[in-house]
Amino acid sequence: MGIFTATAWSPYVVGGLIGLLNIAALLISNKPLSASTTYLKVSGMIRKIFQREKVQQNEYYGQKTPEVDWGVMMVFGIILGSFLSASLSGDFQLTLVPEMWAANFSDAFLPRFITALFGGIILGIGARWAGGCTSGHGISGASQLSIISWVAAIAFFIGGIITALIKYSI
Amino acid sequence: MERQYENKKLQLWLGLLIGIVFGFLLQKGGATKYDVILAQLRLMDFTVLKIMLSAVIVTMLGISFLYPKGKIQLHPKPGSIKNSVVGGLLFGVGFAILGYCPGTIAGAVGNGYLDGLLGGMIGIILGSGIFASMYSTLKKRNFIEDDHFSEVSLFQKMKGTPFKYTIPFALVLTGFMVMLEWAGL
Numbered sequence A: 001m002g003i004f005t006a007t008a009w010s011p012y013v014v015g016g017l018i019g020l021l022n023i024a025a026l027l028i029s030n031k032p033l034s035a036s037t038t039y040l041k042v043s044g045m046i047r048k049i050f051q052r053e054k055v056q057q058n059e060y061y062g063q064k065t066p067e068v069d070w071g072v073m074m075v076f077g078i079i080l081g082s083f084l085s086a087s088l089s090g091d092f093q094l095t096l097v098p099e100m101w102a103a104n105f106s107d108a109f110l111p112r113f114i115t116a117l118f119g120g121i122i123l124g125i126g127a128r129w130a131g132g133c134t135s136g137h138g139i140s141g142a143s144q145l146s147i148i149s150w151v152a153a154i155a156f157f158i159g160g161i162i163t164a165l166i167k168y169s170i
Numbered sequence B: 001m002e003r004q005y006e007n008k009k010l011q012l013w014l015g016l017l018i019g020i021v022f023g024f025l026l027q028k029g030g031a032t033k034y035d036v037i038l039a040q041l042r043l044m045d046f047t048v049l050k051i052m053l054s055a056v057i058v059t060m061l062g063i064s065f066l067y068p069k070g071k072i073q074l075h076p077k078p079g080s081i082k083n084s085v086v087g088g089l090l091f092g093v094g095f096a097i098l099g100y101c102p103g104t105i106a107g108a109v110g111n112g113y114l115d116g117l118l119g120g121m122i123g124i125i126l127g128s129g130i131f132a133s134m135y136s137t138l139k140k141r142n143f144i145e146d147d148h149f150s151e152v153s154l155f156q157k158m159k160g161t162p163f164k165y166t167i168p169f170a171l172v173l174t175g176f177m178v179m180l181e182w183a184g185l
Helices: A010-027 A037-050 A050-058 A059-063 A070-090 A101-102 A110-128 A137-144 A147-167 B001-004 B008-029 B035-040 B047-066 B081-098 B100-110 B116-142 B165-182
Strands: none
Touching: A010 A137, A010 B008, A010 B047, A037 A050, A037 A059, A037 A070, A037 B035, A050 A059, A050 B047, A059 B116, A070 B008, A070 B100, A101 B035, A110 A147, A110 B081, A110 B100, A110 B116, A137 A147, A137 B047, A137 B100, A147 B035, A147 B081, B001 B008, B008 B100, B035 B047, B035 B081, B047 B165, B081 B116
């Protein structure tokens, strides 16, 4: 069990195993790994409670039915798997403000909460605009040699690097 | 295999299982942590890119083997270069502000990061919902569109074994990672 209780594995081992997992997903479920569509489906499921008709008439929700499907279960599984790994290694800790954030900005929760919410909104719009995220385009699309996925993955990092450098130079 | 794909209940459980393994690996790689992701975007530590490129190499070589045999189907995403550039940059800005992406934030929640659960996840759900409401207008005005790269994978265009192309490409990506190690990143 030594391997499983270790806090960190080599990124090459982790990446290689994620690659094997991706192939397994294609073989057993005919699905490549992707995460961002789940948040759209959850948004639709929540909005259906308050505005059922609007969601039913919406063109985008029409293409991507808001329901619990393979991808939603996968994202839920990520939470469980990460919890399992962190618990086994003693790396699980309830944290309100990440260390690097606290060191540069503030250890109060409110500013971090507002920034995370705001960043999440932009990321959510961007993921849908680009049609995928770091998993869907960056790992799955890129490995299927899709040109638009490579362009998206490079754009994720260009946008991310510029913003991060500005954020931490303030 | 085809029949197994149609078994919805089984597929839900398989999705959960794949997710559990994915989350376990992301956590072991450190990718469930704001500090690791921001260190990548600040170019101080290349863990995230190493994980991604290793995953791409292995998946790509697996596809090179299985796709010509008809064992797997490809799922290249719809869209366009324009959507990828505009949406991708927007995503990147949000990625750096939030410090997690849609997959790693689920891992962050499992790791105990409450800023991910209370701020980031709610934000991504809101953003996705906002996009759904804007979609018709964005499409009508051609802000988003499909071009001739939509749903295209270069694997579909290759004649002969894909390894002719994918092995050299895997070596280029590996060379890039070797350079990162030399640079001490």
